[in-house]
Amino acid sequence: MATPLPWCHLNGEQLLLTEARVSPLDRSFLFGDGIYEVIPVYGGRLFRPQAHFDRLDRSAAAIRLTNPHSSAGWQALLQQLIDANGGGDQYVYLQLSRGAEHGRNHAPLPEIPPTVFAYCSPWPTVAAGTLSNGLACITAQDTRWARCDIKSVALLANVLLRQLAVDANAAETILLRDGEMLEGSASTVHVVIDGTLITPPNSTRLLPGTTRSVVEELADGLGIPRRAARIGEAELRSADEIWLAAATREVQPVTRLDGMPVGTGLPGPVWRRIYDAYQQLRKAASQP
Ligand SMILES: Cc1ncc(COP(=O)(O)O)c(C=O)c1O
The missing domain is CATH 3.20.10.10 (D-amino Acid Aminotransferase, subunit A, domain 2)
Incomplete structure (x- = not known):
């Protein structure tokens, strides 16, 4: 498993992955209540990002979560992250969680800001053979x-x-x-x-x-x-x-x-x- 690249995005901020912190009450930690995407980056640019943003929208709608970013918003946010991590060939993992309440209730689904997280990894080398x-x-x-x-x-x-x-x-x-x-x-x-x-x-x-x-x-x-x-x-x-x-x-x-x-x-x-x-x-x- 390759070591992730240093910079990540968490709730509107770009910071070192080693310094990023999420609440233990986050619903993706407690319930697996979140969705994600993995997008290839070739030559410093997202490959076919719209297909991933569309699927993210479908996943969000299916779990009754409001996607906080438009496709253009995601594109800008992720490009900034890719650039900070040196461009080239890599891949981006992005996750949207329903967020952290003070307490643990299955439902009602809380109207709270979602947790937005993204980080990058080097493009994986294909195993020999x-x-x-x-x-x-x-x-x-x-x-x-x-x-x-x-x-x-x-x-x-x-x-x-x-x-x-x-x-x-x-x-x-x-x-x-x-x-x-x-x-x-x-x-x-x-x-x-x-x-x-x-x-x-x-x-x-x-x-x-x-x-x-x-x-x-x-x-x-x-x-x-x-x-x-x-x-x-x-x-x-x-x-x-x-x-x-x-x-x-x-x-x-x-x-x-x-x-x-x-x-x-x-x-x-x-x-x-x-x-x-x-x-x-x-x-x-x-x-x-
Ligand atoms: C269960 C499952 N099916 C299919 C795929 C392939 O999807 P994609 O081509 O968008 O990576 C994935 C990717 O992680 C997966 O987890």
Whole structure:
């Protein structure tokens, strides 16, 4: 895990992360009552920020929280933070909590100022072999709540599910519910079957990924057929290719699932085309 960059934003102030303090009565600490976003920064600029601001607005509306900043407000606040942290390639984590009351009550939802927090980390280096050999993943039954479309900070189930992957020396846990594959503990999962890219349809059972939209846009540009469709467990296990997509992963090939090879056991040709196109897009986004 990379050490975070020094400067953070807390409630309108830019300060050193080591000096930032939040009340222990903050509702995100007591109840997990908050939402967040993770946004890539390439060449000192936010990558596709509007998709993240739109999803933040949807998460805020879903939990009945007023977003204190417009998209332009977030953009300005985060750019200032990125610049203070030296620009270049990094990523921004931002969190909105319902704030701190004096006391602990589930409800009524208090009309208090939300806690606004953001900090930056260096862009993660991809582990050796990820792109040439692909990743190992495991599957597990999804134990999360019924509103996985909200990017909530209440991530206990995701944390425990990801630990299963760590225990198995794997990179990610791919989640199954009622015999269907939904997503990873912190990633979108795409599969390729007979040359077609298939991704589970967006619903309350999974997070609508921003990287997923980029992957879909690239597939359309390359003429790769795609559809959003339910993926049964058997289809997942017999897919020609499986990929993980997330803001800080971009798009990575999965070549082993529960100890068995995926397709040929090597990163697939459709993944390679999308990966190369993603890198082109990233390069273009990094240009001043
Ligand atoms: C559960 C879950 N699904 C999907 C994603 C991918 O979303 P994005 O591409 O916006 O990073 C994430 C990202 O963290 C996630 O936590």
